[in-house]
Amino acid sequence: MVKTADQNFVRKFNTALVLEMVRKEAPLSRASISAQTGLNRSTVSSIVQELLETGFLIETELQGDKVGRPGILLRLNPNGGAFLGIEINVDYLAGVLVDFSTKLLEKRFIPSDPTQGSEAILTAVQHMITDLVAQAEQRDLPVMGIGVGLPGVVDTNRGSLVYAPNLGWRDTPVRDMLQQLFNLPVLVDNEANCAVLGEYRFGISQDVSDVVYLSANVGLGGGILSDGKIFRGSSGFASEIGHAVIDPAGPACGCGRFGCWETFVGTRAVVDLVKKRLPGSGSSLVGKSSVDFADVLSAAQSGDALALDVLGEVGRFLGIGITNLVNIFNPRQVVLGGTLGKAAELLLPQISSTVFGESLLSTHADLRLDASALKEEACLLGAVSLVYDEVIRDPIGWIVKRQNSNHNRNED
Ligand SMILES: [Zn+2]
CATH class of the missing domain: 1.10.10.10 (Winged helix-like DNA-binding domain superfamily/Winged helix DNA-binding domain)
Incomplete structure (x- = not known):
């Protein structure tokens, strides 16, 4: 019939x-x-x-x-297939291989430097994917596809990274490049959108469908889940919350403007502020040849007054921005993720007192403030979800799509 x-x-x-x-x-x-x-x-x-x-x-x-x-x-069936989740971020690349039951099999993390240029970074990504595909082949797992999280404005229809100020990339057709190299279906999205999807499917947001996720790294990305769906706006470029200007007289931002939110709360902002106040501070960080975010965090955890002051200040600025988002989107949950999520224990009390002290009553009655549960795997597992969602939406159709990709490879 x-x-x-x-x-x-x-x-x-x-x-x-x-x-x-x-x-x-x-x-x-x-x-x-x-x-x-x-x-x-x-x-x-x-x-x-x-x-x-x-x-x-x-x-x-x-x-x-x-x-x-x-x-x-x-x-x-764990052997039913495998998924690759890849994250290209400003100062690192990461990748995971998971089986069809979404169990994590392999994980890779490579520090990177945006000054290397896009070609060198994409070559490193290519090597990482080659390695993960080989791991899948060794286990006899057919790779269903590759999901990729990118740090900037992403056109999910064209599969390209439109603009990533902190990487310095523009109009980079990441999906097509990887599809041609690996002959596998590739799906791309913004890294914070991936992260909120990851938390929604596997992490701290499994029972929540209205979430604001903050991916606070060098830059500040936002992923907004509204009624279980990514909020994208009319052209798909919504949630560039890190570039909301909160002080036009503030520091210069990678986007070319001044006083964007991320210039007050990204990891670079934390480190710059500590360095500026270091001389004569009596901090345990005085005399170190270089200071990075991990140094500031461990100093704060050991009770260093300067590091704690700076994180308190950053928590206050995070709280101000989150209050605005809470008033606009009325989420049930705000999740602090990315590198700054590692400092959640120190930041959340300050964020919480700002948000609950300043947001309008009606919008925060049921609000939860949480640290990311998946931490550095949030974006990666969300990238896996991009592919996984497509596969389960039409498993039989996906098999055909994948076979066609391989067919193309055999004909090349
Ligand atoms: Zn900006």
Whole structure:
């Protein structure tokens, strides 16, 4: 029987529902999938059969229920495929390989320097991906695709990094470049959008659908989740919160303007402020040949007054900006992530007193302020989610798409 477009759509929707339920709650029997999704038993059986045949699900142990017929339980098949999550950030590159059950298999982290230029950095990315693909091949895992988080304005339709002030890149077609090199489907997004997706699927935001995520590194990125979806704005470039000007007479920003929020709260701002106040401060950092954010953090954790003062000040500026975001977006949760997330214990009390002291009453009644749970893996696992979401939306279609990519490779 030929299926209509509507029937195909419903089938895909239901298939995604079944896969996501098994991912979250495995092991599950067909009967409990049916009970929890509301789909009838025969629909569930037919979808499960197709997913078993394509290798996305496996049958595992029998249910330990003594009453009635024992049911066979289902799980995502770890060998059903693998995903690569890549993060290109201002001063580091990172990558993960996860299996189809989204278990982390491999992780890479490489410090980088934006002055190396885009060609050198992209070559390093290429080597990292080659290495991770080889790791997947060794395990006999077909790579389903590559998700990439990028630090700047990203055009997700064209797959390009439109502008990254702190990297100095413009109009870099990252998706097409990687697709051509690896003959695999590639999806790209802004790194903070990836991070909020990562927290939503795997981390601190799993039960929350309205989230403001702050990715505070050298720059300050924002990922805003509204009703479970990334808030993108009319052209897809929303959430450039780091470049909201909070003092036109403030320090110069990488974007060419002055007094952007990130010039007060990024890791560079923290280090610059400490260095400026170092002479005669009596700080434990005096006399060090170079000071980076990790030094400031460990000094603060050991009670260094200067480091604590600077982090307190940065916490205050974070609080002011977060208050504005809370008043505009009324999120249920604000998550502090990125490198500054490592200092969350020291920053959150100051942020909290500013936000709860200054935001309008009606918007913060249910507000939570949290540190990122996934930390340096937030963006990477979110990048994995970009691909994972597409695969579960249409698993059978994705197999065809992937085969076509490989077919192209064989013909090259
Ligand atoms: Zn700026």
